[in-house]
Amino acid sequence: MGLTLIEKILLSHTEKKKLESFIYAKVDFCFGNDVTAPLAVKIFKEAGFSSVFNPKKIAFVCDHFLPAKDIKSANNVKILKEFAQKFKVNFYDINQSGIEHVFLVEKGFIKPGSLSVGADSHTSTLGALGCAAFGVGSTDLACAMYEGRVWLKAPKVIKFIYKGKRNKWVRAKDLILYTIGKIGVDGALYKVMEFHDKMVNKLTVEERFTICNMAVEAGAKTGIFEPDEKTLKYLERFKRFKVDLRKLKSDKDAQYGDIIEIDVSKLEPQVALPYLPQNVKSVKELRNVKINQVFIGSCTNGRLSDLEDAAKILRGKKVKKGIRAILIPATPLIYKQALRKGIIKVFLEAGFVICPPNCGPCLGGHFGVLDKHEVALATTNRNFIGRMGHPESKVYLCSPPVAAASAIKGRITHPGEVL
């Protein structure tokens, strides 16, 4: 019986010949941020651990409350800095740091076929490169830093096949929102979502990131794409990896828990309504929803292609009076590239405010927190009660083009209406 890609990667990180239901797997890379890693450091110290398995394979990326929003947040960054200095692990503070799941790819830490754990649920994003990447907790991170290992349950795999031809304004975000709407927020609980792109107009690698990013919103252990030439070409600009692509594919006779085919031909841009990512409707059904704030950014949609996509709509236009529009490029590199390409100018002239690379208002921490009864439309990943601020505020989720078009109109808007 054949194996799926994720099973092959897991097996290659054990000493066993066959994949058992529970494994204590070797970790190629582990990381945490300024929210989860300080707790991991505390646990590490309290446990009496006095060494790390390999400092080069550990990174702290400050991205949640950055630049420090208050004294406690400043202290958390200091805790990480001191630990990093002591144990020589990688540490990234502002001006050389960005959103972890985007930034770590730029730094060349993530190799196809590797196994990473990150103390952040959106670690699943990295599966877009054809690696095993699992979100874990702070105790897991503390133990991974110490032993270089993590306990994992061998997962069932669901295969998702996107086929057909996408409409002009349909993006990766729409595909994954539609998928979550179809299977529900626990539709892939404990399982791995293996994605296949058989569409006429294919996904870019950056679009694959968006899809894997939100696999966790369906309860999945992670999302994964089989790596291909496109993956390696994308990574080349950051680091050249030697990878045998033939070995990083699911076998033809691999066992799947389920196989779900999704024909995208009739799909329209999607929006997830409060308070769960599964509450998905077509943007055309939501024309009367007025908004107070638009946010473009996050580990889901804060990459250069997302910014370019939104800028195409914003060029020469203005954000509607009274709407707060926020752009956060995911990393300093993306910010610089967007600046060079004139994208930042487009956003500024349209009336967006641009914040430094970080998670921003996505989790209601910083840079654009909502007050009571306020409504935001965001390219982020979660719309839970109080996610972006006040428990009586609301968050709608969408793609960058829908966010840009809606900023211009002041209500949820189909990009075709503006361009």
Add this chain to the structure above:
Amino acid sequence: MIFKGEVHKFGDNINTDDIIAAKYLNSQDPDYLGKHCMENIDVQFSKKVKKGDIIVAGKNFGCGSSREHAPLAIKGCGISVVIAKSFARIFYRNAINTGLPIFILEETDRIEEGDYLKVDLSQGKVFNLSKNEEYNCEPFPSFMQEIIKRGGLINWIKERRK
């Protein structure tokens, strides 16, 4: 281990932003986190909880972020055990790793707010003393039982290393 306490009942998909909102994540102090537990859905929650009380919920409890602050907040406000139809994956890991007792129970619909429960961890049994009913929980796989038995992942690793 046996726990006795009053039930605080919740529905499906209770997420980690419900359990502890992101604005409090700059702290790792269980008492501070506990004071804000479930604040987004019930401002009075932490005041209502008596030490040893029990959370009973529907499916996918703890979905959302990986924040271990969530089980810390639950412990911090005095909850002894969480029973749900299913748990989101990272919350489940975090509970096992940090030694917060959790139970998977299909029949949580039979349990109501205010019911008084006796929970027998080792036998996997829940006794509803208010309704005079008994429910059997799904046993944990033996690998996880090893971690639970040692009170969490840190102790499990330390024993392995001996």
